[in-house]
Amino acid sequence: MSSETEVKMLQKLDELEQRDGKLPGFIQLYRQLLRLQSEVGSQLTTLELNLGEDVVSDRLSQGVPLLSFEDLLLDGAQVQALLQEIIRSVAKDTPDASKEVESLGNILSDKAALEEVVRAWYEGSSLISIATRHSVDGELLSLVVAAVVKPFLSAHSEVLLPKVNQESWRRRYCPICGGRPDFAYLDEERGARWLLCSRCDAEWLFQRLECPCCGCQDQNALAYFTDDEGLYRLYVCAQCKRYLKAIDLRQAKPEVLLPLERLLTFEFDIQAQEEGYRSCAEADIDERKEEGLS
Secondary structure, eight states: OOHHHHHHHHHHHHHHHHHHSSOOHHHHHHHHHHHHHHHHHTTOOOOOOOOOHHHHHHHHHTTOOSOOGGGOOOOHHHHHHHHHHHHHHHHHHOGGGHHHHHHHHHHHTSHHHHHHHHHHHHTTOOSHHHHHHTTOOHHHHHHHHHHHHHHHHHHHHHHHGGGSOHHHHOOSSOTTTOOOEEEEEEOTTTOOEEEEETTTOOEEEEOTTSOTTTOOOOTTTEEEEEOTTSOEEEEEETTTTEEEEEEETTSSOSOOOHHHHHHHTHHHHHHHHHTTOEETTOOOHHHHHHTTOO
């Protein structure tokens, strides 16, 4: 995500607050985290990734995401500084869990512990055992780690995405970091469906008549619902009971901020989850092993 996009997203959120009054708590927290991430992201303009053309070609042809954990450039000082700011923001937003958040900050201030958690999260391993060992909430741990790594992943994505042949990838996971999609859009040109990575915001082309969560192609199991204007879609799959939100750019006004749309469409998440569906971004560990991602 470019710094320009982040600035526009922050402006949009401020405008919504002025128009509608106080924003929901989770959106306020998102805005604060976005400000912190934007400050770090603005310093990551010159990444020098040591990935040769042969390596890029081989990985993509084998269905392997371009960015392994070992390739990820994380500046220790920047990571720790951002971590502490995020810990403070989360603690302020969730006063009932402030002691646990503070404890989490103390744990992750240890370099070895932080690296273990980030690697496990990035490679799709369960964080439950790590969270249990340190007596912290697993969801809270995942939220904090994702927020800390996000600006670094986005910076890597901007550098690497132009190297991806969109017509030949078309897999259910991100060609950059291996993350799952949590949003999609139909492009203005031909209504082709593109997926948006839940971790690094990379966009990649995907077929319309296949579940982007499990690969099901049985049209009797696939469906989508739209809002009254036909702007938004909710794709669902009866086989894996997952869902994916999308926006049709052919019906949208100019300059849609895709990363922000995933947040502002939270009502679709509520509706889908009430019907027993899970987000497409919730990849199971065994699925990642089958695909060679962990």
